Amino acid sequence: MSKKARRPIDYDSNSEHEEEFYYEEDDDDDELVKTSSPTSPPTLSHRDMARPPHEDPEYQRQLVGNFKQARDVNYRDINYRDIITSNQPHLQLQGSTTSCLSSSPLAHHSYNWPSNAAITVSASTTSHQASPGNGSTTSATLSKHARPSSRPSHSTAPYPSPTYVHHHHHNYSSSSVGSAISNSSSSSNSSNSNSPVIHGNNSANNMLQQLSQQNVTVTAHHNNNHSHNHSSNTGQLPQQQQQQQQQQQQQHHLSGVTITPNYHPPQQQQQQQQQHGRNHQQISATASNTLVANSGQQAPLQHVAVQQVVSAAKHSPSSPSRRTRGENKKCRKVYGMERRDQWCTQCRWKKACSRFGD
DNA sequence: CCTGCCGGGGG
DNA sequence: CCCCCGGCAGG
Ligand SMILES: [Zn+2]
Numbered sequence: 001m002s003k004k005a006r007r008p009i010d011y012d013s014n015s016e017h018e019e020e021f022y023y024e025e026d027d028d029d030d031e032l033v034k035t036s037s038p039t040s041p042p043t044l045s046h047r048d049m050a051r052p053p054h055e056d057p058e059y060q061r062q063l064v065g066n067f068k069q070a071r072d073v074n075y076r077d078i079n080y081r082d083i084i085t086s087n088q089p090h091l092q093l094q095g096s097t098t099s100c101l102s103s104s105p106l107a108h109h110s111y112n113w114p115s116n117a118a119i120t121v122s123a124s125t126t127s128h129q130a131s132p133g134n135g136s137t138t139s140a141t142l143s144k145h146a147r148p149s150s151r152p153s154h155s156t157a158p159y160p161s162p163t164y165v166h167h168h169h170h171n172y173s174s175s176s177v178g179s180a181i182s183n184s185s186s187s188s189n190s191s192n193s194n195s196p197v198i199h200g201n202n203s204a205n206n207m208l209q210q211l212s213q214q215n216v217t218v219t220a221h222h223n224n225n226h227s228h229n230h231s232s233n234t235g236q237l238p239q240q241q242q243q244q245q246q247q248q249q250q251q252h253h254l255s256g257v258t259i260t261p262n263y264h265p266p267q268q269q270q271q272q273q274q275q276h277g278r279n280h281q282q283i284s285a286t287a288s289n290t291l292v293a294n295s296g297q298q299a300p301l302q303h304v305a306v307q308q309v310v311s312a313a314k315h316s317p318s319s320p321s322r323r324t325r326g327e328n329k330k331c332r333k334v335y336g337m338e339r340r341d342q343w344c345t346q347c348r349w350k351k352a353c354s355r356f357g358d
Numbered sequence: 359c360c361t362g363c364c365g366g367g368g369g
Numbered sequence: 370c371c372c373c374c375g376g377c378a379g380g
Contacts, residue, residue: 322363322377323364324379325362325363325379325380326362329361330361330362332362333360333361345371347362348372348373349363349371349373349374350363350374351362352363352364353362360379360380362377362378362379362380363376363377363378364375364376364377365376366373366374366375367374367375368373368374369370369371369372369373
């Protein structure tokens, strides 16, 4: 009732009982820097934004320390670290055990799993001076990702990246700090939000199909007919076509013909290509699978046409309506399936991650 | 294989 | 709304 242990099925967790050991979940989840209070004075000596206590790194540290003192199992040692990522790849890190105050509203922290009992707390500061006339709490003006889907995370700021933070060096005495963060946060904000005119694809594809049909008549090379193909494709096209296709393939298999890799755009056709076995057949067989194989003597015009079409259909690498994969690992990878409860809500629902969004 | 996420479905 | 999962794109 109060806190149902999500997870209808216990998945495959052999571990008898883990989870539910952390007093709280403190799912920072979405929300990031967002604007401060509406009437927040232009103070710049404030340490952090109005962050809930459980989000305060210091606070956390304390707790963690206690935890450790209590000598409990290391089921989940949390490694809290504060990372401030400014727009520039400027990043200074200095290990210290004291307060970590930040003057940048872009302060975040990410959680890590040291795997060992060694808790590492590092405070990092960026040499990012504030603007003289800072004051105004701007922020709400830059949240504008061309994402039709209303993502819970309202912010474009670079998220912390838990991407591999190898840190297990015992800093016994005062030794030189040798921490390095592989932080390659390149805020590539490619706002390629084209106009909602991307349906041309379909027609293009169609055209392609037709073209292929016509073009499918390849100059038959005198070759031996080696009938031996077991194709279980979707019988959608006329037999003739199939036959021809097969012929084609044979040709292209037997003789070194020039084939034009007609790469059709990632369009969800009405077909599946799920293969159960591990057969890596080269035959993908689709209606739009065009292989123009000829010795170069048959209608070059069509060739061109096809190419053009393909070109047109092959929109820029950034496919529309499909967000490019982020750079940093998401909850799933960071915590793993076993720790699914630690994922951010979005991740749990297989939605765009809100904690380590990119 | 695996990861990340859209779209769709159930409560 | 909250929650989950099929399926797919992209390594
Ligand atoms: Zn997440």
